[in-house]
Amino acid sequence: MAQLSGITFGAIMIALSFAIAAETILRKFFSHSMGGIDELGGYAVAVIAPLAFLVTAYEQAHIRINILHGKLPLRARAILNTVAAVSLGLLALFLLYFTFKTVQDTLTYRSIAQTPWATPLIFPQSVWLVAMLAFTAGTLVISARTLLLAIRGDWTTLDRKFGPGSPQDELEAELAELKTRERA
Template identity: 85%
Template sequence: MKRIALLSGITFGAIMIVLSFAIAAETILRKFFSHSMGGIDELGGYAVAIVAPLAFIVAAHEQAHIRINVLHGQLPLRARAWLNVVAAVSLSLLALFLLYFTFKTVQDTLAYRSIAQTPWATPLIYPQGVWLVAMASFAIGTLVIAARTVMLAFRGDWQTLDRRYGPGSPQDELEAELADLKARDGMQSDEVKP
């Protein structure tokens, strides 16, 4: 799962960098040369549709999705562990719903042989096919996480369940941010040295 999250993050970053260069080029061409490449907005829509599930994978793996944990830290260990199971299963159900919606959209696109109403007139099955694969990856990733949480719960391994799949405490988040800041400061001081 860690490799999938890493690969998803790298792919997300690469697509966003390419898109930002394309948008910058489009803006410069329009501003200074009164010319447009046409279709960059279409490309941006495809990119966002594809990278969103990739970002979801990273967030699910890193437990970076938003969870309201005002009471979580006040509960007994077993109750916190079961809430973690509920959160993981709920996220996987959401991922399955999104996968179903994506599949139905792709199915309709195939049935109607839809093309984009843009200058490129792209057959929509191509970007939507990639979107479907990305959404399936997200669904599979969340199902793996949900299965692991359920297995840990049935084993009664509450400590591991809470440690691996629980939201971090505010203290944990503060320590992580301070460590990141320290690492960045260390990198900047290394750059300054001759």
């Protein structure tokens, strides 16, 4: 699922890049604009970002600075993993709150985009809100799972499932991925 999501997100961003490049060339050399490409780009990023964050959270693909993490005792590592997961869940709730407030204001004022398309903002913002709801729900599930493992005192499972891999684990995963690509 994560690989399919990554490919989809990447394809959308590449298509958007080509559209922006075409828009730039049209403006520079032909004094013509397709109009609204920047608006479309903003909508794409607003929807894809929370979904990409969710995939990253589930795949544990986010960047962690783990210089000290591997040197800590098991229980301390597990507690740090729990704090990280809960912090991400709280951040998602915070972002969801402001996303909801933005959509609420858009409904109240019947806002439209100040672009050539004059898009009623409730449409793209509703999709953005759904994406942010998905991100929040996913991170809250991860938070709950880590908290349950911490309450049970299952430090080994918590560290194994929610901790960052060691540099050796990452190297082995990259080498395995390289072998897979070389075969293809």
